[in-house]
Structure formats: structure tokens, C-alpha cells
Amino acid sequence: MNNYxxxxxxxxxxFRGTFTWLPVISAALISLCMIAALALYASGVINYSITDDDFHITTDSHKTHSHEERLIIERDALVEARKDLQQASDEVHQRFTEDMSVDIEKELDKAQKELDRQGIDITIKRTELRIDHGKIREEVGRQINREIERIDTKIARIDAELAQQPMHRVPPVAPVAPAAPAADGAIADAPEPAAPKASEIRRFPETVTVIERSEDVGFTDDNIESVNDVLTGFNALFSGLMLMVSIYYLLSCLYTDRKDNSILFWKSMPVSETQQVLTKLGVALVALPTIASLCALVVGIVFVILTMLYVAGYAASTSPWDILMGVELFSVAIGHWFTAMGVALWSLPFFAWLIFCSAAAKRSPFMLAILPPAVLMIAEEIIFDSNLLLELVSDRIPGIAVDDNGFSGYVRFSESGISPLGEFIASPALWVGLIVAAGITYAAIWLRNNRYEI
Amino acid sequence: MEPIIQARGLAKRYGNHQALNQVSFDIAPGRIVGLIGPNGAGKTTALKGILGLAEVEGELSVLGMNPVKQRRELLEQVSFIADTAILPRWLKVSEAVEYAASVHPKFNRAKAEAFLAKTKINPKSKISSLSKGMITQLHLSLIMAIDSKLLVLDEPTLGLDILYRKQFYTSLLNDYFDAEKTILITTHQVEEVETILTDLVFINDGQLVLNVAMEDIAERFVEVHINKQQQDQAAALKPIHVSPRLGGHTAIFENAERAQLEALGSLHTPSITDLFVAKIQPNVAWGHAQ
Known part of the structure; x- marks a missing residue:
């Protein structure tokens, strides 16, 4: 066993520097930065405030605004938000009227008449989708009203807090009297929101993110979602790092021992070249992505703990327990690891080519890896005016990105569009790639056995 | 006894250069064989063939195996130092020992550690921080801890100072060699292996020029100091090599009648250095005297 x-x-x-120290130090640095950020926040150097479920980023520091002033700013923002909601509520009322249907009918009639007049034999038919306007109005109105209600409670809370301030100051704007949210029709009666005065300067925050907690789905806090996005980001970050390490490693592993002549020492040990080449491929394609996942997991754990501490200290309604329940630390890490294995299989021809170049190169494995394919591609472009080789090759080169939805991954891999596991395993493209990779790997082993002395 | 190495008609060509040309020899177990030749004579090519590092034409069997096809199995029985000071610089001493211990079934870890304990090498240090002599000591400690049937040393003392060289061969004889083992050494520093060899193989221009057991040398080769007056008489006996010396010449004869030679002067056994020159660069002209 030991001999394997x-x-x-x-x-x-x-490669202890790049395999061990690089990821460990990166992970430690990222963790330290996060800890430092929280520490700075706690000590008041950075001001990033959270109220209830809402994240407001205030760029102003303690120095320019007292606590009281900040409360007033926040109150103003809430009043603005309330106005916006009120406006939305009115629009909902106006938009969904039965009149719309009648208007459409009239328009269509007009169009039909025009067609008939011109002798064009087209009959316009209208299929109406039954929409319960009342129901929609009611539901949307109800939700908006609930938000208004929440804002009102917040305003009330701020007012109460302001009242407790030693230097009591009356808020500049008198609180808007909360509209009594009631049954369906009530919205129509809501007072028209006052148009914002042109001279009034809106103070930061301009928008207030309102996070809805709906009772039936349970806990679906957007904040928790973003925690998961960050975890995915860590995975992508470390995968990217270790992918670069893999490429560097595969290009140099069968080259450096030939350069410094130590190959003669390794060859004096009874380890076959087949075993050595496969070991190196395995290290690059399995061990390194595993290290990446482990580092991302550790940094992720640190991040989740810090988030919990933060929430415990600064958020009123979200509890650390909610965070702990909501994050998908392990499933994100494991999912990403499996993606990495998929990429290893899919991009195996690429990785095999690298190790082949490492075994074959006389001077620079890197140049050998890049130049001949580039020359072939340019030749193809000139002679046949096509890019077949380029497409074939670029499809197999792994890359890392995080998309808008927070799905991290290996770009090319997901672009190939065969990500479902069953389709992936069954796709002929995968197997053709694996056969090509086997051929290239065999060539690398042959070179090690026969032409190492170049 | 079955020979350890059996070579028949070995040949190897690099482009226009014939590195090995129809070389045949047997090496019996329990011998210490010196494969000696000038630079570029084909020594290293022959060794590479024996170790399965390169393919050579002809029939070659080492411990009954084909060196190229059964390299991994062969290396469990054969150990070699191809060149000293080629240990990877990033490796630590302790890691080198651990590696050999795990992959080599015949490696005796305790033995290696005992050898290392006798040196000044710190197990924790990296090879890049060791001196050339220490690297050789380390390499030798690793190799001598392998209970192999054949040990191949290619220029093992190149670049070492005299103290290390002496030490090297002393420990090789005392701590490693026994009747079960065979050692094959290549070197062009003939004088330092002279005393330990049991067999002598000379190779030049890819061809075998001499293959003789040390104990047969005295019988086969004779060196005679010859005065100017006896030159013609000596030339008639066909010396293989003549070199000028103070007041006359030294002539080396192969398989000559001792009785006839005794008439010329006192007989000696030629040194291996002289024999080497006689075989590699024979000179039968009587120099300035003629």
C-alpha cells in the first residue's frame, strides 16, 4: 500500500509551496481579513448598519452623524419608502380595472374592420384568460399594506428611541399617519402620496430593501441566500487557484527531474513510469481540487461563524440559529467538488496534453503546450477558413466563474451544456475525450520509458 | 554458477556515432568488476542498457530478466548510483529515506539510518543545503541499505575529495559487499579502484578490448625494463606497448614466453594504469631511440 x-x-x-502553503496561507489571509472587518465594525471604525432584516450601507461615519441623526436619516428613508409603497398600492388599484378588457375589445374590433375594409381575409379571434382582478388586487394590496404597516412600526420605534435621546429633537417631518390597512376596497381610499418636493434632498439610503418572511415557506431570508452565494464564491476562488496550480504542476512535473538529472535517482527505485505518470495526473485532478474544496469549506465555516456573531450582535429579528439552519456549507462544498471531478473527466485531454508536454519538452513545456496547437489553428484558419480545432480545444479548457445567480462553476464545462449527470456520463463527447486523453497519457508514459534522456 | 549479467553482441548507435559495437561479456556473482574506458568509450551506454534505462541491440539478460521490459522487477534486485550529487535538491534527507523504505521491498531502513548516523548529515536538512560529499554519503547510505544482487556505480566519486573517495570504497567493501553481491563500477580513475576489483573490463570506441580477472593479470601481462642495446631483441618478442623511460624503455608483453623475457631484464606485473594505456592507446614505435 505504501508503495502507492x-x-x-x-x-x-x-511542490509543498504550491500544494500546501499557497492554499493554506490564502485561506488564512481571507479568514483574517474577515475577522478584522468584523472587529473593525465592532469597534466602530467601519459603519455598516443593519436594522431588523434590512441591510443599509451608510457611507457616513460616526463622526458626521450622531446616533440620533442617524435615526432621523433612517426615519426619513422609511417615510420615503412608505410613500413609494403607497404609490404602488394606488397603481395596483388603477391598473387592474375591468375597463381594460373593454378597451382591448374595442381596439380589436377596429382592427378587424380595417382588415375587412382592405379585403384581407384574416379573422381576429380573442381568447380571454380569466383573471380574477379582484383577487389580484386584494392580494397585492394586502401585501403592500402589510409592508406599510411594518414601516409604520419601524417609524414608531425610531420615534420612541428618538424620544429617549437626551437631546430630544423633534423630527423634521411629522410622522405620516399610518393608513389603516383594511379590506379589499380600502386601498382606493388611501391618501394620495404627497409628491416629493423638488428642493428636498433625498438622503442615503435611497432604497430600502424589504425582506418578506412568508409563513408557509418558512425561512427564506435573502441574507441567508447571499451567505450561500459567498460560500459558492469561496469554492470558485479556491478552485480557480488550484486549477492554476494544477496547470503549472502538470507542465513541470515530468520536466524538472529531467532538467536537474534527479530522474536517474527516481529511476533507481522500483516504481514504474506508468505509476508515476498516473500518480501525477491523480494528484492534479483529484488531490488538488479536494484541497481547494477543503480550504473553501474552512474559510466558509469561519465566514458563517462571523456572520452568526454579526447577526447576534447587530440584527434584531434574524437569529444566529436562522443563519446556521439556512446555510448550505457542506452541500455547496460537496456539490462543487463533484463538479470539479466532472471537469477533470471532461477536460482530461487538456490535462493529459499538459503532462505530455512536460515529458516531451526539451526546453519549455509551456511553449510546447501552446505553440503547436496555435500554429495548427492558424493554419486551419488560413487554409480552410474554419475554426474547428479551436472550438474543439476551447471547449475542453476549464475556467472558473460565478454567474449572476451565484452558481459557481467551471465555465466551459457548464457551457458544454451536458451538466446533468446521466447525460454527462452517457455523452459520446465525454468518451471520445477520454479515449483521446488515454492516448496522450500513453504517449507521455512511453516517452518517460524510452526518451527521457533526450 | 549462473552469470548475473549476460551480454551478447550489444550494439547501440546514436546517429553516426557507434557507441557500442558487438560487445559480449559475462559477469559472475560475487565479483567486483571495473568497467574502464576513456570518455565516450560507451561505458555509460552499456550501463544504461544493463539498467533498462535505454534499449540496446543484442541479447542482454540481467538476473535472467530483460532490463527494459522488466525494469520495475529488475530494480528490486539491482540498485545503482548513476551519477553522484543528482539527488533532487528539494528533497529532505528523512523524506529520501521514507521514500526508499516505502517503494523498495529490499530496503532496510534501520541500516540506512545507521549509516547516516555515522555521518554529519542532519535528517531534517534539505539536500540543497548539503555539501557534495554529504550528498554522496547520503546516496551511498540509501543504496547500501538495499539488499540488492547487483550494484552499479557510474563514476561514483566524480568531484569528491580524496578523503571521501577513500571512505567511499572502504565502506563499500566493509558494509555492503559479500559473496552474494556483485558490483559493477565504471570510472576513468583507474588507480583508485585497482585494489578492490576482482575483474577488469576495458572498453574503447564501443568495443571490448580486455576482459580479465585480476588474478590472471600477472600471468598474462609482463612488464620489462629494456636498455637501448636490447631494443631489437625485445621488439622481436612483439610487445603490445612500449613507453620511453629514463635510460631505455618499458615494454609490456601479453602472453609472452617468460623465459625469453627474463633474459631482457627483471619482470614486473604492469600497473592497471599502464595496462590501460597499453590497451587503449598502444604504442609499439620505439620513440626517439629509433
């Missing part, structure tokens, strides 16, 4: 494990260890001895 020790050659793997050997790779970690040789």
Missing part, C-alpha cells in the same frame, strides 16, 4: 501512497506524498514534498 508514498509516491503521492513525494509530489507534496516536491
Amino acid at each position: 501512497i508514498t509516491p503521492i506524498k513525494r509530489e507534496f514534498w516536491e
Whole structure:
């Protein structure tokens, strides 16, 4: 058993800088930065405030605004938000009227008449989708009213707090009398929101994110979602880092021992070249992504703990327990790891090519890896005016990105559009790639056995 | 006894250069064989063939195995130092020991550690921080801890100072060698292996020029100091090599009649250095005297 494990260890001895220290130090630095950020926040150097479920980023520091002033700013913002909501509520009322249907009918009639007049034989038919306007109006109105209600409670809370301030100051704007949210029709009676005065300067925050907690789904806090997005981001970050390490490693692993002549020492040990080449491929494609996932997991755990501390200290309604229940630390890490394995299979021809170049290069494996394919591609472009090779190759080169939805991944891999596991395993493209990769790997082993002395 | 190495008609060509040309020899177990030749004579090519590092034409069997096809199995029985000071610089001493211990079934860890304990090498240090002599000591400690049937040393003492060289061969004889083992050494520093060899193989321009057991040398080769007056008489006996010396010449004869030679002067056994020159660069012209 040891004769299989020790050659793997050997790779970690040789590349201890990039395999071990690089990810560990990166993880430590990121964790330290996060801890420092929280510490700075707690000590009041950075001001990033949270009220209830809402995140407001205030760029002003303590120095320019007292606590009281900030309360007033926030109160103003809430009053603005309330106005916006009120406006929305009115629009809902105006938009959904039965009149719309009649208007459409009239328009269509007109169009039909025009067609008939011109002798065009088209009959316009209208299929009406039954929409319960009343129901929609009621539901939307109800939700908006609930928000208004919430804002009102917040305003009331701020007012109460302001009242407790030692230097009591009357808020500049008198609180808007909360509209009594009631049954369906009530919205129509809501007072018309006062148009904002042109001279009035809206103070930051301009928008207030309102996060809805709906009772039936349970806890679906957007904040928790963004915590998960951050965890995915960590995975993408470390995968990207270790992917670069893999490329560097595969290009140099069968080259450096030939350069410094130590290949003669390794060849004096009874380890076959087949085992050595496969060990190196395994290290690059399995061990390194695993290290990336582990580092992302550790940084993720630190991040979740810090988030919980933050929430415990500064959020009123979200509890650390909610965070702990909501995050998907392990499923994100494991999912990402499996993606990495998929990428390893899908991009195996690419990785095999790198290790082949490492075994074959006389001077620079990097140049050997890049130049001949580039020359072939340009030749193809000139002679046949096509980019077949380029498409084939670029499809197999892994890349890392996080998309808008927070799905991190290996770009090319997901672009290939065969991500469902069943389709992936069954796709002929995968198997053709694996066969090509096997051929290239065999060539690398052959070179190690026969032409290492170049 | 079955020979350890059996070579028949070995040949190897690099482009226009014939590195090995129809070389045949046997090496029996329990011998210390010196494979000696000038630079570029084909020594290293022959060794690479024996170790399965390169393919050579002809029939070659080492411990009954085909070195190229059964390299991994062969290396469990054969150990080698191809060049000293080639240990990877990033490796730590302790890691080198651990690696050998895990992948080599015949490696004796305690033995290696005992060898290392006798040196000044710190197990924690990296090879890049060791001196050249220390690297050789480390390499030798690793190799001598392997209970192999054949040990191949290619220029093992190149670049070492005299103290280390002496030490090297002393420990090789005392701590490693026994009747079960065979050692094959290549070197062009003939004088330092002279005393430990049991067999001598000379190779030049890819061809075998001499393959003789040390104990047969005295019988086969004779060196005679010859005065100017005896030159013609000596030349008639066909020396293989003549070199000028103070007041006359030194002539080396191979398989000559001792009785006839005794008439010329006192007989000696030639040193291996002289024999080497005689075989590699024979000179039968009587120099300035003629």
C-alpha cells in the first residue's frame, strides 16, 4: 500500500509551496481579513448598519452623524419608502380595472374592420384568460399594506428611541399617519402620496430593501441566500487557484527531474513510469481540487461563524440559529467538488496534453503546450477558413466563474451544456475525450520509458 | 554458477556515432568488476542498457530478466548510483529515506539510518543545503541499505575529495559487499579502484578490448625494463606497448614466453594504469631511440 501512497506524498514534498502553503496561507489571509472587518465594525471604525432584516450601507461615519441623526436619516428613508409603497398600492388599484378588457375589445374590433375594409381575409379571434382582478388586487394590496404597516412600526420605534435621546429633537417631518390597512376596497381610499418636493434632498439610503418572511415557506431570508452565494464564491476562488496550480504542476512535473538529472535517482527505485505518470495526473485532478474544496469549506465555516456573531450582535429579528439552519456549507462544498471531478473527466485531454508536454519538452513545456496547437489553428484558419480545432480545444479548457445567480462553476464545462449527470456520463463527447486523453497519457508514459534522456 | 549479467553482441548507435559495437561479456556473482574506458568509450551506454534505462541491440539478460521490459522487477534486485550529487535538491534527507523504505521491498531502513548516523548529515536538512560529499554519503547510505544482487556505480566519486573517495570504497567493501553481491563500477580513475576489483573490463570506441580477472593479470601481462642495446631483441618478442623511460624503455608483453623475457631484464606485473594505456592507446614505435 505504501508503495502507492508514498509516491503521492513525494509530489507534496516536491511542490509543498504550491500544494500546501499557497492554499493554506490564502485561506488564512481571507479568514483574517474577515475577522478584522468584523472587529473593525465592532469597534466602530467601519459603519455598516443593519436594522431588523434590512441591510443599509451608510457611507457616513460616526463622526458626521450622531446616533440620533442617524435615526432621523433612517426615519426619513422609511417615510420615503412608505410613500413609494403607497404609490404602488394606488397603481395596483388603477391598473387592474375591468375597463381594460373593454378597451382591448374595442381596439380589436377596429382592427378587424380595417382588415375587412382592405379585403384581407384574416379573422381576429380573442381568447380571454380569466383573471380574477379582484383577487389580484386584494392580494397585492394586502401585501403592500402589510409592508406599510411594518414601516409604520419601524417609524414608531425610531420615534420612541428618538424620544429617549437626551437631546430630544423633534423630527423634521411629522410622522405620516399610518393608513389603516383594511379590506379589499380600502386601498382606493388611501391618501394620495404627497409628491416629493423638488428642493428636498433625498438622503442615503435611497432604497430600502424589504425582506418578506412568508409563513408557509418558512425561512427564506435573502441574507441567508447571499451567505450561500459567498460560500459558492469561496469554492470558485479556491478552485480557480488550484486549477492554476494544477496547470503549472502538470507542465513541470515530468520536466524538472529531467532538467536537474534527479530522474536517474527516481529511476533507481522500483516504481514504474506508468505509476508515476498516473500518480501525477491523480494528484492534479483529484488531490488538488479536494484541497481547494477543503480550504473553501474552512474559510466558509469561519465566514458563517462571523456572520452568526454579526447577526447576534447587530440584527434584531434574524437569529444566529436562522443563519446556521439556512446555510448550505457542506452541500455547496460537496456539490462543487463533484463538479470539479466532472471537469477533470471532461477536460482530461487538456490535462493529459499538459503532462505530455512536460515529458516531451526539451526546453519549455509551456511553449510546447501552446505553440503547436496555435500554429495548427492558424493554419486551419488560413487554409480552410474554419475554426474547428479551436472550438474543439476551447471547449475542453476549464475556467472558473460565478454567474449572476451565484452558481459557481467551471465555465466551459457548464457551457458544454451536458451538466446533468446521466447525460454527462452517457455523452459520446465525454468518451471520445477520454479515449483521446488515454492516448496522450500513453504517449507521455512511453516517452518517460524510452526518451527521457533526450 | 549462473552469470548475473549476460551480454551478447550489444550494439547501440546514436546517429553516426557507434557507441557500442558487438560487445559480449559475462559477469559472475560475487565479483567486483571495473568497467574502464576513456570518455565516450560507451561505458555509460552499456550501463544504461544493463539498467533498462535505454534499449540496446543484442541479447542482454540481467538476473535472467530483460532490463527494459522488466525494469520495475529488475530494480528490486539491482540498485545503482548513476551519477553522484543528482539527488533532487528539494528533497529532505528523512523524506529520501521514507521514500526508499516505502517503494523498495529490499530496503532496510534501520541500516540506512545507521549509516547516516555515522555521518554529519542532519535528517531534517534539505539536500540543497548539503555539501557534495554529504550528498554522496547520503546516496551511498540509501543504496547500501538495499539488499540488492547487483550494484552499479557510474563514476561514483566524480568531484569528491580524496578523503571521501577513500571512505567511499572502504565502506563499500566493509558494509555492503559479500559473496552474494556483485558490483559493477565504471570510472576513468583507474588507480583508485585497482585494489578492490576482482575483474577488469576495458572498453574503447564501443568495443571490448580486455576482459580479465585480476588474478590472471600477472600471468598474462609482463612488464620489462629494456636498455637501448636490447631494443631489437625485445621488439622481436612483439610487445603490445612500449613507453620511453629514463635510460631505455618499458615494454609490456601479453602472453609472452617468460623465459625469453627474463633474459631482457627483471619482470614486473604492469600497473592497471599502464595496462590501460597499453590497451587503449598502444604504442609499439620505439620513440626517439629509433
